[in-house]
Each structure stands twice: as C-alpha cells, then as structure tokens.
Amino acid sequence: MDYGSSRPRSHLVAKVLVAASLTALCMFILRQSSTSTTDLFAHRQEGVMHVLVTGGAGFIGSHATLRLLANGHRVTIVDNLSRGNMGAVHALEEIANPGMLQFINADLGDRKAVDEIFKKNAIDAVMHFAAVAYVGESVAEPLRYYHNITSNTLTVVEAMTAHNVKKLIYSSTCATYGEPTKMPIVEDTEQVPINPYGKAKKMAEDIIKDYTKASSDLAVVILRYFNVIGSDPLGRLGEAPRPELRHMGRISGACFDAALGHIPELKVMGTDYDTKDGTCIRDYIHVTDLVDAHVKALAHASEGTVKVYNVGTGVGVSVKEFVEACKAATGVNVSVSYLERRPGDYAEVYSNPSKIFRELGWKARYTNLTESLSVAWKWKMAHPNGYGDARSNS
Numbered sequence: 001m002d003y004g005s006s007r008p009r010s011h012l013v014a015k016v017l018v019a020a021s022l023t024a025l026c027m028f029i030l031r032q033s034s035t036s037t038t039d040l041f042a043h044r045q046e047g048v049m050h051v052l053v054t055g056g057a058g059f060i061g062s063h064a065t066l067r068l069l070a071n072g073h074r075v076t077i078v079d080n081l082s083r084g085n086m087g088a089v090h091a092l093e094e095i096a097n098p099g100m101l102q103f104i105n106a107d108l109g110d111r112k113a114v115d116e117i118f119k120k121n122a123i124d125a126v127m128h129f130a131a132v133a134y135v136g137e138s139v140a141e142p143l144r145y146y147h148n149i150t151s152n153t154l155t156v157v158e159a160m161t162a163h164n165v166k167k168l169i170y171s172s173t174c175a176t177y178g179e180p181t182k183m184p185i186v187e188d189t190e191q192v193p194i195n196p197y198g199k200a201k202k203m204a205e206d207i208i209k210d211y212t213k214a215s216s217d218l219a220v221v222i223l224r225y226f227n228v229i230g231s232d233p234l235g236r237l238g239e240a241p242r243p244e245l246r247h248m249g250r251i252s253g254a255c256f257d258a259a260l261g262h263i264p265e266l267k268v269m270g271t272d273y274d275t276k277d278g279t280c281i282r283d284y285i286h287v288t289d290l291v292d293a294h295v296k297a298l299a300h301a302s303e304g305t306v307k308v309y310n311v312g313t314g315v316g317v318s319v320k321e322f323v324e325a326c327k328a329a330t331g332v333n334v335s336v337s338y339l340e341r342r343p344g345d346y347a348e349v350y351s352n353p354s355k356i357f358r359e360l361g362w363k364a365r366y367t368n369l370t371e372s373l374s375v376a377w378k379w380k381m382a383h384p385n386g387y388g389d390a391r392s393n394s
C-alpha cells in the first residue's frame with residue numbers, strides 16, 4: 001500500500017466534507033434568518049407598533065414611513081406604484097433596520113390582496129395615504145376618483161374590521177370644504193366639496209364616521225391637510241412626481257421643473273380671483289410638520305371615536321407670493337405665464353389650526369416658505385430626474 005499517495009486523497013475528502021458542512025450550515029442560517037424576518041411581520045412584538053402605510057411609495061407616505069422607522073415602529077408599505085416611486089422605498093430600505101420595513105406591491109382595489117395582507121401581517125395601526133390626488137384629473141375622470149378614494153377606503157376599513165385592527169389615521173383634505181365663505185377654515189366649517197376629489201374624500205370620511213358611530217371600536221383620526229410642500233430636512237427623500245403627471249402637478253413641483261428647464265414655463269391658472277393679487281390663496285404646510293401631526297394622531301387616537309383636525313399653518317399665501325419664494329429659493333428667474341382659471345379650483349383656502357394645537361399640542365414649525373423650498377430644491381438638484389425609473393426594483 002502506498003501511504004504517501006493516500007494522505008493527500010484523505011485530505012481532499014476532509015476538505016470536501018468541511019466545505020459541504022459549512023454550506024449546509026450557511027443555508028440553515030439563511031433559512032432561519034429569512035423565516036424569522038417574515039415572522040417579525042406576522043407576529044406582534046412587545047413594544048413595537050406595526051403600522052401599515054398605504055401609499056408609502058408616494059410623497060407624504062414615504063416621509064411618514066421615514067419617521068415611523070425612526071420612532072422604532074415596524075412598517076409594511078402597500079403601494080401599487082401607480083403614482084409613487086420604488087426609489088423612495090429603496091431609500092427607506094437603506095435606512096431601516098433589518099425586519100422593520102417591508103414593501104408589498106398591491107392595489108387597494110383588489111379586495112382579496114388586501115385581505116391577504118391583513119391576514120399575513122400582524123398590523124396594529126393603518127395610515128391610509130394611498131390615493132389619486134389631483135383636482136383637475138378628478139374633474140376629468142370622476143369615476144376613477146370614487147373608486148380609488150371612496151371604494152378603496154371602504155375596502156381598507158372592512159379588512160381592518162375583519163382582522164381586528166383598531167387604529168386608523170386617514171389622509172383627508174381641505175378640498176372637502178369646497179369654497180367656504182368664511183376664512184379661516186375650522187373643522188366645523190360646512191363641507192361642501194366642489195370637485196370629485198373633494199367629494200370622494202368627504203364620502204370616505206363619512207363612511208369612516210358612520211361606521212365608527214354605529215358599531216365599531218375603531219380609534220380614528222382624520223387629518224385634513226392643506227397644501228403640502230417641502231422634503232426631508234436631511235435630504236433622504238423628496239417630492240418626485242412622475243413626468244407624465246407634470247401637467248396636473250402641484251405648484252412646487254412645477255416651479256422646480258421650470259427652474260431646471262424640464263418645462264419651458266410655470267403656468268399660473270387664474271388671475272381674476274377675488275383675492276389680494278387675483279391669484280389663488282393657499283395654506284402651505286411642510287411635509288415634516290404634517291408627519292409630526294400623524295405621530296401625534298397615532299398617540300392620541302382613542303377607541304370608538306373619530307377625531308378630525310385641520311393640518312395647516314393658518315396663513316394664506318397667494319400663488320404669486322409662492323412663485324416669488326420659489327424664485328428666491330432656486331435662484332432662477334423662472335418664466336411664468338398667467339392663464340385662465342382651472343375647472344374645480346377655489347379662490348381662497350387657509351386653515352385655522354388651533355384645534356389640533358389645543359388637543360394634540362401640534363403646531364407648524366417650518367413656516368418660512370423660502371427656506372422650506374430651498375431644502376426641497378437642494379434635493380431636487382441632487383435628483384433632477386427624481387428617483388429614476390419609478391417602478392424599477394433595482
């Protein structure tokens with residue numbers, strides 16, 4: 001027997017055995033860790049609130065998710081990416097601790113999918129942001145708005161009930177008030193919406209209120225936002241409406257697009273309103289302040305009640321004033337064209353936010369418009385094409 005030649009062979013066998021056992025061990029650990037990550041979402045964990053954020057790939061929902069994660073909450077985002085950006089979700093994934101954030105691509109119009117989400121995940125509270133949200137589009141496509149906003153809210157509330165989820169923070173809007181004769185708007189101001197967007201949101205509010213009154217132990221806070229602007233002060237997220245939505249877009253996005261040369265000019269719709277300079281008056285609330293209001297709402301939601309709050313600064317700013325602030329923030333003398341009124345728009349809307357201050361201790365902090373726009377502009381310059389391919393998973 002040749003001992004000299006059998007030793008290397010037995011070495012080789014030993015090496016193969018060690019490698020095989022290491023591979024098996026790694027696979028076991030990997031399987032264990034992926035199982036336990038899924039478990040984290042499927043089971044309640046003492047001291048950790050699991051929040052379902054619908055529309056979390058969108059502007060406000062992504063900023064809210066950022067804060068919820070920072071506050072130690074677990075977040076499941078549900079979004080169909082019809083308007084939001086996968087890039088925002090990726091930015092959040094970079095920040096989130098393992099097992100604290102998951103993204104589910106689903107349409108809230110799909111009842112089965114929504115039910116599955118609630119079945120598979122131990123949700124403690126829902127922040128329902130997901131919606132289509134353009135006034136002009138709602139006038140042109142009302143049925144889309146009633147489906148997407150009213151009907152989908154019904155689906156979410158039914159799924160919450162079926163799966164014993166009690167807390168709901170609902171994204172409503174000042175558009176539910178329509179065009180009140182008396183300013184500023186308080187929560188008791190009569191709601192007479194004048195476009196399908198506002199009507200669809202009011203119907204969703206009514207569904208939630210009726211249901212909570214009649215039979216449920218839901219704890220609901222409805223927040224009626226005024227015009228939301230700004231972006232994360234640390235520059236981790238921004239507002240990135242899809243290029244195809246630009247023509248319907250909000251004024252800050254349009255002004256930045258004009259400053260970047262993506263569109264030739266900023267269009268101001270309507271100069272003959274009965275306001276200080278003929279352009280519409282709005283109340284611009286910073287997204288960080290708005291997210292603060294959600295955090296307070298989550299803490300103050302109480303069983304069997306629906307609390308309703310305006311979330312605004314309490315100060316009306318004209319579109320012309322906004323344009324000047326935007327020019328100052330960007331340093332670009334954006335060219336502006338003044339056009340006819342847009343159907344469905346109202347002249348003057350600003351809030352009286354004293355109820356939310358009195359009851360939740362919330363007050364807007366980011367009230368210097370030029371400063372807020374400067375921060376948002378910084379993000380925009382660093383991301384001239386937004387988050388890139390909106391639906392891309394890479």
Ligand SMILES: NC(=O)c1ccc[n+]([C@@H]2O[C@H](COP(=O)([O-])OP(=O)(O)OC[C@H]3O[C@@H](n4cnc5c(N)ncnc54)[C@H](O)[C@@H]3O)[C@@H](O)[C@H]2O)c1
Binds near residue numbers: 225
């Ligand atoms: N931005 C504002 O100034 C403002 C003012 C008042 C109220 N709101 C409300 O705040 C909420 C968020 O608005 P935003 O500005 O972040 O809008 P956004 O378009 O940036 O985000 C909405 C998100 O919802 C998702 N979505 C839409 N329909 C869906 C569906 N059927 N299923 C799953 N996901 C769906 C979109 O893909 C998008 O990511 C909306 O409910 C809106 O009505 C916004």
